[in-house]
Each structure stands twice: as structure tokens, then as C-alpha cells.
Amino acid sequence: MxxxxxxxxxxxxxxxxxxxxxxxxxxxxxxxxxxxxxxxxxxxxxxxRSKDDILMSIFQERWNLLIAKVRQVREQGSGPEEQLGMVIDFIFRSYRQNPDLLKVMIMDVPRLDKFYNPENWKLYNLFFRGLMEIFHEGQEQGVFAADVSPILATIIMHGAVDATIRQYVYNPEFNKEEFPVEEARGQIMMVLRRGFSKKVEGEKS
Amino acid sequence: MxxxxxxxxxxxxxxxxxxxxxxxxxxxxxxxxxxxxxxxxxxxxxxxRSKDDILMSIFQERWNLLIAKVRQVREQGSGPEEQLGMVIDFIFRSYRQNPDLLKVMIMDVPRLDKFYNPENWKLYNLFFRGLMEIFHEGQEQGVFAADVSPILATIIMHGAVDATIRQYVYNPEFNKEEFPVEEARGQIMMVLRRGFSKKVEGEKS
Amino acid sequence: MxxxxxxxxxxxxxxxxxxxxxxxxxxxxxxxxxxxxxxxxxxxxxxxRSKDDILMSIFQERWNLLIAKVRQVREQGSGPEEQLGMVIDFIFRSYRQNPDLLKVMIMDVPRLDKFYNPENWKLYNLFFRGLMEIFHEGQEQGVFAADVSPILATIIMHGAVDATIRQYVYNPEFNKEEFPVEEARGQIMMVLRRGFSKKVEGEKS
Amino acid sequence: MxxxxxxxxxxxxxxxxxxxxxxxxxxxxxxxxxxxxxxxxxxxxxxxRSKDDILMSIFQERWNLLIAKVRQVREQGSGPEEQLGMVIDFIFRSYRQNPDLLKVMIMDVPRLDKFYNPENWKLYNLFFRGLMEIFHEGQEQGVFAADVSPILATIIMHGAVDATIRQYVYNPEFNKEEFPVEEARGQIMMVLRRGFSKKVEGEKS
DNA sequence: AATGAATGAGGTTTCATTCAT
DNA sequence: GATGAATGAAACCTCATTCAT
CATH class of the missing domain: 1.10.10.60 (Homeodomain-like)
Structure with a gap:
């Protein structure tokens, strides 16, 4: 080519x-x-090849970027918390640079029948696996709570970011002035850091 | 009628x-x-009236149920943590009873142009407002951290649940046996409880 | 019934x-x-029996009235000119009493496939035959020009009235104030009387 | 194009x-x-754009031809009687060349809802205005009667031609052999010439 | 490579008519 | 006689894709 x-x-x-x-x-x-x-x-x-193919190409190109980012973050070697923060940052920065792209990724890609083929799932899960590994390392280093499944942790993280961006993109009643992107990003990081940290003293099990 | x-x-x-x-x-x-x-x-x-109207009716009927649930939970008067737990439970139970319904709610409803009208947004945000109020009460009672915005807290909670259900619904590589719904629900509750709780001793701000 | x-x-x-x-x-x-x-x-x-049947019934009921009118006019026995005038009067009066009816008769009836059956044509032509006979009598009495075909005369008369009513019914630029129905009726009568009368002195043949 | x-x-x-x-x-x-x-x-x-659009295009194309014809006749400059005759001739000739076209113009075009828009009325009335001007000139030259409204004269003329063609097109009992088109055209011309000419000697007013 | 006229399968919706109550 | 829910054929139009130029 x-x-x-x-x-x-x-x-x-x-x-x-x-x-x-x-x-x-x-x-x-x-x-x-x-x-x-x-x-x-x-x-x-x-x-x-087709209209479908265009959408799939958007997904693949973008998702490979995300995976590359995760890989780069991991190789660069700071602590697990910082690594997760960098990935989240990357996503929010992507949104600010090109909101349309994230809109398409979140709303259109997952609703296309052809999206659900083994090849795409492999790609899709590659990203999650990277995050999971970061989380797992954090657990081994005692930074993250051992009783939280890395899978769920990853899903929760992704879900939180995804839902927040959705609000920015779609909800007309969502007050974007009151919540600049940075603010949202900071709060999510805070909640997740706490949520993933070791058992709080005096927590009801 | x-x-x-x-x-x-x-x-x-x-x-x-x-x-x-x-x-x-x-x-x-x-x-x-x-x-x-x-x-x-x-x-x-x-x-x-039309195919669109059918999808909108699905949304409205279901979402009104959700709002009713939130109202009922609030009136029933247990603590904020318990209240949020009950809402999350309700959603997961809904998923178990009728996975198809949630699939449609998550994947199809938000992608329909006609969904984005003021009437629906009002309905949509009514649910979030209920959750926000619960969270806010929790803050006043000192159960939840004061430095977390109720709006974001709500979005994160919803995003976490939503993303988890998506995995159940779509991801073929997601191991449903390893993660029965109850397990997922429990972990989400745990992470959120920690994430929303008051500042942990010794937290880096 | x-x-x-x-x-x-x-x-x-x-x-x-x-x-x-x-x-x-x-x-x-x-x-x-x-x-x-x-x-x-x-x-x-x-x-x-059907929607078609309703339209046909409208036509038949109305048209029989018209035929009855022609018969009554003929039996009543004034001169041919007066007789034609009475029929035209009748049509214009019908329009004033019920413009909707004439609108339907002129615009909808003739465009229905099922209208074109032998039974209806017989009815339809019955009216024209009545007019033709009046005209023919006028020719025999020397009132109307002998070189005009009664058939054509009838068609012209009907067409003139029909077209005028169409203007009233449809043309938004047609100035109804300037042309009250009576005025239009009077002018048509005048033109037809002249047009049907015997050869004008000095006419180019 | x-x-x-x-x-x-x-x-x-x-x-x-x-x-x-x-x-x-x-x-x-x-x-x-x-x-x-x-x-x-x-x-x-x-x-x-649509089925409607096809019918409207038929009307517009044809009607512009008619208007062009009127303009051409006027510029060519013979007497008013001759001019009207030429227009009528043109219509009858059109019928002979393409009876289907006239059928559609007379029967289908006026019954379409979308036909009745300002743009079409403007076009429609342009034709009548041309005829009216011819008639008016005739009045000024003393050829046509001064007491006949040009508007009505035009409508009568058009109605007479239109109704005649309708007979040819639809009436199965109408004897086309007995009345070749030329014969009909001649008779209409004759009646109109007389009808439009100056007051007949001894006419009842 | 680039174009855009041509294709036609397929979808939503309408609405006259039927018929059980 | 009166009702109106149910029917399903049929119509218009869209639009992804092809292919000759």
C-alpha cells in the first residue's frame, strides 16, 4: 500500500x-x-470493501493505537497506579482531540453485527488484558486490593470512563462548564484509586 | 387503554x-x-406508530420501572449504602430475568436518533437524579466522601454496571462460569463502596 | 330500503x-x-360495498338530479334559449349551495377507473341528450344556428360552465370578488347565446 | 444537465x-x-425525486410549450381572431400527436394535491394571461365584443376545448368517425367567433 | 485510479376490507 | 345493526454496491 x-x-x-x-x-x-x-x-x-469495512477499519486503527499505548505505558515502567492513570489520561485526551472518533467507537462499533467476529474480540480483549496485567502487578505489589478481580476492575474502569464520555457526548442536560474534562478525569481517578486500594480499616466485609 | x-x-x-x-x-x-x-x-x-415508536416504548416502560424502583428504595429508608446496593441489585436481577431487555436498553436505545429528544432526556435524568440524591445524603451523613461529585459518582456507578452487563451479553471470551452474576455484583459493590467512602488514611491527594 | x-x-x-x-x-x-x-x-x-361505491353513489344521485332538472325544464315548455339558461342556472345554483359536491363531480368522479362502465356512460349521456334535444329544437325553430352540431354545442356549453366552476374552486389567483358567480353566469349565457345564434351578417364563412 | x-x-x-x-x-x-x-x-x-415529481414535470414541460406557443403566436402578429385560432389549433394538433399527453394533463395533473402550489399557479395563469391579452387587443380593435370579460372569454374558450378533448378521450359513445377532430375544431372556432363578436343586431340585452 | 449512472432487493408503512363480538 | 381490532397485499422509496467509461 x-x-x-x-x-x-x-x-x-x-x-x-x-x-x-x-x-x-x-x-x-x-x-x-x-x-x-x-x-x-x-x-x-x-x-x-464495504460500508461495514469502513467502520471496522475505524475500530481497528483506533484500537491498535490504544493497545500500543498500553504497551508503551507498561514498558515505561512507573507504578501500577500511575500506569492506569496514564491510560485513562490517554482516553480522555483522545476524546478532547477527536470527540467524534470516541462517539463512533462507543456507539456505532459495538452495534454492528459484523463487529462480533473472533478476530475483533481478540483485538478487543488485548486491550483489557493489558489493563488486567497492570492491575495484577499492582495487587502483587500490594498497591491494589487482592480481593478484587482484575477482570472486574478493568471492566469497571473502562465502564466508568466510557459512561462519562457518553455524558459529554450526548446528554444535553449535562453541565459541561461545571465539569471540565480534567475535573471528570480527576474524580474518576480518585474514586478508582480508592476503590481499588486495599481493604479500608473497619470495612464491613 | x-x-x-x-x-x-x-x-x-x-x-x-x-x-x-x-x-x-x-x-x-x-x-x-x-x-x-x-x-x-x-x-x-x-x-x-412506527418501528421507532416500539423501541421508544421499550425504553420508556423499562426506564419508568427503574425510576419507580429508585423511588421505592428511597422511601423505604435504609442507609445510603444499602440503598445504592438495592438499585444495583435491581439492575442485575433485571438482567438475570430478562437479558434481552437489558441488551436492547444498552445497545439499541442509545443509538436511535429519535431517542434524543427532550422528553426522553428528562426521563433519563430522573433516574440519575434519584441516585444523586441518595449519594448526597450519604455525604451529609458522612458515609460517602465529600470530595466526590454526586454526578460523577452516579455516572461511574452506572457505567460500571452497564459495562459489566455488556460483557455478559456480548463478549464470547468472557468467562461467565468463573464470574456468576452474583460474584460480579458483589465485586462492583465492593469497589464502589470503597471508592465512594471517606478519604483513606494516608492517601496521596 | x-x-x-x-x-x-x-x-x-x-x-x-x-x-x-x-x-x-x-x-x-x-x-x-x-x-x-x-x-x-x-x-x-x-x-x-366499497369506497368506490360511495363515489359512484355520489355521482349517480347527483346526476339523476341533473337529468330530472333537464326533464322538468323541457316539460315546462318555454323557449329553447330560456331552457338552456335554466339548466345553466341550475348548475351554478348547485355550486353555490354545495361547492364541495361540484368539486367532487368535476375532479374525482371522472378519474375513477370504475366510473367508466356502460351503465354510467348511459346515465352520463342522458344528460347530454336532453341538452341536445333542446338545442335541436332551437335549430328547428330558427333560434339557433343550423350549422352548429348539437353535440358540439352541448359539449361547449358544458365545458364552459365546468371550466368556470373549476376556477372558482381551485384557482387562488382568480378574483372571486370581481367576479361574483352571477356575473360569470351572465357572461357565459351571453357568449353562448351569441355563439349559438344564427349566422352573423357579414361573417366570414 | x-x-x-x-x-x-x-x-x-x-x-x-x-x-x-x-x-x-x-x-x-x-x-x-x-x-x-x-x-x-x-x-x-x-x-x-418522486412519483409526484414525474407528474409535475410532465405538466411543467408541456405547459411551458403552450406558453411558448402563445408567445410565438402573439409576436407573429396576425389579427386577434387568427391568433386565438392558432392557439386552439395548436392544442388540437397536440391532441392528435399525443392524445395520452392531453389525457394526463386534463385528468391527472389537476387532481394531484401537490399540483396546487404557488409556482404552478403562476405558470398556469401565464397561459391564460397570454390569451386574455389577445382577447383584449381584439376588443380594442373592435373585433371582439366589449361587454365580454377577457377572463371569462379565456375560461370559456379553454373549457370548450378541454371538454371536447375529454369526449374524444373518454366517452365510448362519442362518435369519433362522425366528428373528426378537424370538424370539432372548426365548430368550436365558429361558435367562439360568433360568441365573442360584437353585439348582434336586435339582441335582447 | 476515478467516476457516477445504473441496478434491484428489501424495508417500512398504509389502508381498504373483513368478521367476530 | 353497529363496532373496531385484525388482516396482509401492495406501494413507494432507499441505498449499498457494481461496472462501463
């Missing part, structure tokens, strides 16, 4: 992200995408 | 829930719904 | 006239008619 | 005219039109 091709694919992908974010995958027409991208709509099919 | 009408609407709604859960809203045809419900094609349109 | 039945049929027919006039036959639903008539929509089918 | 597009639109339009003339607008299916045109189903919607 030469560079020109890669560039054109990116133009189309970015146009698709914008269009999907605005109307939703199923309400978006390929014509909308080609218009937004400024290419003839037949051209989409030079670069992608 | 007489009883017979209510019954018929429920039959259709339940059929729709099953069909939507299986194929997703956009991939479900109205014919599938009428077949599943065992009624004639056109009958759907006696009871609902 | 007892009296109660006849009355109910008339109620339905009048409702249908109103609805058809407003929305056109094909855009009118049987439900609209039953609502307008204040009866259950199943009831329409007690009194009429 | 390039030439190929124009050609394809014309093919579809002509097919639609044929189908509409045969079955009436509402009884014609879009599939019938595409079959008749020999194009794919969906192609209709490349060239026209």
Missing part, C-alpha cells in the same frame, strides 16, 4: 468518522461519506 | 425485545417482530 | 363529499369519512 | 405519460413506469 493510497484511505476514514458521529452508522449513507471526503462515491469501493 | 389493548401491546413489545436483542434494531425487520409476536403484520401499526 | 337506512346513507354520502372535496378521492381514507360522518368505520360497509 | 440526462428523463417522462394515460395516476405503479421505459426501477429516482 503506497503512501498516496494510505493518505486517501485516511481522508475517507476521517470523513466517515465525522458522518457516523453525526447521524449514526445506519443513518449515514455512503454518499454522505464520499461528499464529506470530497471523493466520488465509487471511490470508496477502491479503498474499502 | 383497556386491558386487552395493554396485553396486546405487551406481547408485541416482548417480541420486539427478543428480536432486537438477537439482530440489533436496524437489522430487525418489522415482519420479524410480527412473526415473533404471532400477530398480523399490520397489527403492529394499530398499537404503535 | 327503509327510511332510517336512507338517512344514514345520506349522512355518509355528505361526509364523503366533504372529505373527497378537501383531500381528493385517493388521498381520502375511509376512516376520514366515517369520522366525518360520526359512525364506526365498519358501518360504511353496511351501506356501501 | 447534460444531453444524456435530458434524453433519459424524456424516455421516463414519455413512459409515464403512456402509463398514466392508461391507468390513471393513482392506479399506476412506479414499477409500471420503469418497465415501460425499459430502465431499472431505481433509475426513476435518479432522475426524479
Amino acid at each position: 503506497d503512501e498516496a493510497t494510505t493518505q486517501k484511505k485516511d481522508i475517507i476514514l476521517n470523513a466517515a468518522i465525522k458522518v457516523f458521529a453525526e447521524k449514526g452508522y445506519y443513518s449515514s449513507r455512503t454518499l454522505d461519506i464520499s461528499n464529506e471526503a470530497g471523493v466520488a462515491y465509487g471511490s470508496l469501493y477502491h479503498y474499502f | 383497556d386491558e386487552a389493548t395493554t396485553q396486546k401491546k405487551d406481547i408485541i413489545l416482548n417480541a420486539a425485545i427478543k428480536v432486537f436483542a438477537e439482530k440489533g434494531y436496524y437489522s430487525s425487520r418489522t415482519l420479524d417482530i410480527s412473526n415473533e409476536a404471532g400477530v398480523a403484520y399490520g397489527s403492529l401499526y394499530h398499537y404503535f | 327503509d327510511e332510517a337506512t336512507t338517512q344514514k346513507k345520506d349522512i355518509i354520502l355528505n361526509a364523503a363529499i366533504k372529505v373527497f372535496a378537501e383531500k381528493g378521492y385517493y388521498s381520502s381514507r375511509t376512516l376520514d369519512i366515517s369520522n366525518e360522518a360520526g359512525v364506526a368505520y365498519g358501518s360504511l360497509y353496511h351501506y356501501f | 447534460d444531453e444524456a440526462t435530458t434524453q433519459k428523463k424524456d424516455i421516463i417522462l414519455n413512459a409515464a405519460i403512456k402509463v398514466f394515460a392508461e391507468k390513471g395516476y393513482y392506479s399506476s405503479r412506479t414499477l409500471d413506469i420503469s418497465n415501460e421505459a425499459g430502465v431499472a426501477y431505481g433509475s426513476l429516482y435518479h432522475y426524479f
Whole structure:
């Protein structure tokens, strides 16, 4: 794949992200995408097999970035708490840089039938596995509570971040001024840090 | 609306829930719904204005139940921790009773354009407001940390539960045997209780 | 057919006239008619075989009135000019009394496939035959020009009246104040009287 | 709009005219039109927005021709009588060349809800205005009677022609052999000439 | 590679009519 | 006679995808 091709694919992908974010995958027409991208709509099919394929490409490209980030964070070697914080930071920064992309990732990707194939699940779970490993290390180092399952911890973390971004993206009654992204990010970190930390003195078991 | 009408609407709604859960809203045809419900094609349109209207009715009926639950929990008057626990329990029990319903609520409802109207947001936020009030009371009673925003706390809680159920619903690699629903519910409760509790001794701010 | 039945049929027919006039036959639903008539929509089918049948009944009832009028005018025995004038008067008066009815007669009846059956044509042409006979008598008495075909004369007369009423009914730019119905009627009469009268002195043949 | 597009639109339009003339607008299916045109189903919607749009295009194209004809006749500058004769001739000739077209114009166009919009009325009345001006000139030149309103004169003329063509098109009992089109046209001209001419000697006012 | 006209399967919705109550 | 829930055929239109240029 030469560079020109890669560039054109990116133009189309970015146009698709914008269009999907605005109307939703199923309400978006390929014509909308080609218009937004400024290419003839037949051209989409030079670069992608189908409309589905475009959405899957968005997922894969983005998700690989996320996985790379997790890997980079892990190799860089600070403490488990800091590592989780860096991943969460990365996600929130991604949202600020390109809210449309996260909107698509959260809302459209998981609702596409074709998304649910083994290959994607493998990719999907790769990210969680990275987080789980960080958490597990934290447990071994005594930073995180031993009675919390790494799987659940990961899901909770991801769910908290995901739900927060959803509020930003969709809820018109959500007061974005009162809650700047940084504030939200800080609170989530705080709650999770506490939630994941070792048994609190005097806790009812 | 007489009883017979209510019954018929429920039959259709339940059929729709099953069909939507299986194929997703956009991939479900109205014919599938009428077949599943065992009624004639056109009958759907006696009871609902459109396919959209069916999905919106599912949301509204279900969400009103959730709001009613929150209200009931609040009136019944145990401590804030117990109250939040009861709501979470209710959601997990709902999932066990009717996983399809939750699947539709989580995956299909939020992706429908028409969902995003003021009336629905009002309903939607009514639930969060109830949770927020519980949390706020907990703060006043010194049970929950004062430096956590009730809004964020609510979102985190909801996100955690939602994400967990998503795993049950979709992730084929998620080991449901290892994690029975009760286990997941217990762990979430534990993490949140810790995460929401007062500042831990010696916490880095 | 007892009296109660006849009355109910008339109620339905009048409702249908109103609805058809407003929305056109094909855009009118049987439900609209039953609502307008204040009866259950199943009831329409007690009194009429079908929606088509309702429109045909409107035509037949009305057209028989027209034919009766022509017969009455002929029996009453004034001169041919006066007789034609009376028929035209009758039509204009009908329009003033019930514009909706004429609207339906002119616009909806002739566009229904089922209208074109031998029985209706017979009825339809009965009216024209009456007019033709009047005209023919006028020719024999030397009142109307002998070189005008009674058939054409009749068609022209009918077309002129019909087109004028159409303007009243539909054309929003047609100035109804400037042209009260009586004025229009008078002018048509004048033009036709002249047009049908014997060859003008010095006419180019 | 390039030439190929124009050609394809014309093919579809002509097919639609044929189908509409045969079955009436509402009884014609879009599939019938595409079959008749020999194009794919969906192609209709490349060239026209909707079925309605096809009918409106037929009206507009045809009516612009009529208006152009009136303009041409006026510029060409013969006497008012001749000018009106030429317009009537044009209409009758149109009927002979393409009876289906006139059928659609007379029967289907005026019964479509969407026909009644300001834009169409403007177009519609442009034709009448042209005729009225001819008539008015005739009055000033002393050829036509001063006591006849140009508006009514125009309507009568149009109604007479329209009603005659209707007979040809629809009435199975109308004897077309006895009345060839030329004969009808001649008689109408004669009646109108007389009807529009100056007060006849000895006329009752 | 790029274009966009052409395709046609498939979906939602309408609505006249039936018929059990 | 009166009702209106139930029926399901049929219609319009959309839109992803193909393919000749």
C-alpha cells in the first residue's frame, strides 16, 4: 500500500468518522461519506470493501493505537497506579482531540453485527488484558486490593470512563462548564484509586 | 387503554425485545417482530406508530420501572449504602430475568436518533437524579466522601454496571462460569463502596 | 330500503363529499369519512360495498338530479334559449349551495377507473341528450344556428360552465370578488347565446 | 444537465405519460413506469425525486410549450381572431400527436394535491394571461365584443376545448368517425367567433 | 485510479376490507 | 345493526454496491 493510497484511505476514514458521529452508522449513507471526503462515491469501493469495512477499519486503527499505548505505558515502567492513570489520561485526551472518533467507537462499533467476529474480540480483549496485567502487578505489589478481580476492575474502569464520555457526548442536560474534562478525569481517578486500594480499616466485609 | 389493548401491546413489545436483542434494531425487520409476536403484520401499526415508536416504548416502560424502583428504595429508608446496593441489585436481577431487555436498553436505545429528544432526556435524568440524591445524603451523613461529585459518582456507578452487563451479553471470551452474576455484583459493590467512602488514611491527594 | 337506512346513507354520502372535496378521492381514507360522518368505520360497509361505491353513489344521485332538472325544464315548455339558461342556472345554483359536491363531480368522479362502465356512460349521456334535444329544437325553430352540431354545442356549453366552476374552486389567483358567480353566469349565457345564434351578417364563412 | 440526462428523463417522462394515460395516476405503479421505459426501477429516482415529481414535470414541460406557443403566436402578429385560432389549433394538433399527453394533463395533473402550489399557479395563469391579452387587443380593435370579460372569454374558450378533448378521450359513445377532430375544431372556432363578436343586431340585452 | 449512472432487493408503512363480538 | 381490532397485499422509496467509461 503506497503512501498516496494510505493518505486517501485516511481522508475517507476521517470523513466517515465525522458522518457516523453525526447521524449514526445506519443513518449515514455512503454518499454522505464520499461528499464529506470530497471523493466520488465509487471511490470508496477502491479503498474499502464495504460500508461495514469502513467502520471496522475505524475500530481497528483506533484500537491498535490504544493497545500500543498500553504497551508503551507498561514498558515505561512507573507504578501500577500511575500506569492506569496514564491510560485513562490517554482516553480522555483522545476524546478532547477527536470527540467524534470516541462517539463512533462507543456507539456505532459495538452495534454492528459484523463487529462480533473472533478476530475483533481478540483485538478487543488485548486491550483489557493489558489493563488486567497492570492491575495484577499492582495487587502483587500490594498497591491494589487482592480481593478484587482484575477482570472486574478493568471492566469497571473502562465502564466508568466510557459512561462519562457518553455524558459529554450526548446528554444535553449535562453541565459541561461545571465539569471540565480534567475535573471528570480527576474524580474518576480518585474514586478508582480508592476503590481499588486495599481493604479500608473497619470495612464491613 | 383497556386491558386487552395493554396485553396486546405487551406481547408485541416482548417480541420486539427478543428480536432486537438477537439482530440489533436496524437489522430487525418489522415482519420479524410480527412473526415473533404471532400477530398480523399490520397489527403492529394499530398499537404503535412506527418501528421507532416500539423501541421508544421499550425504553420508556423499562426506564419508568427503574425510576419507580429508585423511588421505592428511597422511601423505604435504609442507609445510603444499602440503598445504592438495592438499585444495583435491581439492575442485575433485571438482567438475570430478562437479558434481552437489558441488551436492547444498552445497545439499541442509545443509538436511535429519535431517542434524543427532550422528553426522553428528562426521563433519563430522573433516574440519575434519584441516585444523586441518595449519594448526597450519604455525604451529609458522612458515609460517602465529600470530595466526590454526586454526578460523577452516579455516572461511574452506572457505567460500571452497564459495562459489566455488556460483557455478559456480548463478549464470547468472557468467562461467565468463573464470574456468576452474583460474584460480579458483589465485586462492583465492593469497589464502589470503597471508592465512594471517606478519604483513606494516608492517601496521596 | 327503509327510511332510517336512507338517512344514514345520506349522512355518509355528505361526509364523503366533504372529505373527497378537501383531500381528493385517493388521498381520502375511509376512516376520514366515517369520522366525518360520526359512525364506526365498519358501518360504511353496511351501506356501501366499497369506497368506490360511495363515489359512484355520489355521482349517480347527483346526476339523476341533473337529468330530472333537464326533464322538468323541457316539460315546462318555454323557449329553447330560456331552457338552456335554466339548466345553466341550475348548475351554478348547485355550486353555490354545495361547492364541495361540484368539486367532487368535476375532479374525482371522472378519474375513477370504475366510473367508466356502460351503465354510467348511459346515465352520463342522458344528460347530454336532453341538452341536445333542446338545442335541436332551437335549430328547428330558427333560434339557433343550423350549422352548429348539437353535440358540439352541448359539449361547449358544458365545458364552459365546468371550466368556470373549476376556477372558482381551485384557482387562488382568480378574483372571486370581481367576479361574483352571477356575473360569470351572465357572461357565459351571453357568449353562448351569441355563439349559438344564427349566422352573423357579414361573417366570414 | 447534460444531453444524456435530458434524453433519459424524456424516455421516463414519455413512459409515464403512456402509463398514466392508461391507468390513471393513482392506479399506476412506479414499477409500471420503469418497465415501460425499459430502465431499472431505481433509475426513476435518479432522475426524479418522486412519483409526484414525474407528474409535475410532465405538466411543467408541456405547459411551458403552450406558453411558448402563445408567445410565438402573439409576436407573429396576425389579427386577434387568427391568433386565438392558432392557439386552439395548436392544442388540437397536440391532441392528435399525443392524445395520452392531453389525457394526463386534463385528468391527472389537476387532481394531484401537490399540483396546487404557488409556482404552478403562476405558470398556469401565464397561459391564460397570454390569451386574455389577445382577447383584449381584439376588443380594442373592435373585433371582439366589449361587454365580454377577457377572463371569462379565456375560461370559456379553454373549457370548450378541454371538454371536447375529454369526449374524444373518454366517452365510448362519442362518435369519433362522425366528428373528426378537424370538424370539432372548426365548430368550436365558429361558435367562439360568433360568441365573442360584437353585439348582434336586435339582441335582447 | 476515478467516476457516477445504473441496478434491484428489501424495508417500512398504509389502508381498504373483513368478521367476530 | 353497529363496532373496531385484525388482516396482509401492495406501494413507494432507499441505498449499498457494481461496472462501463
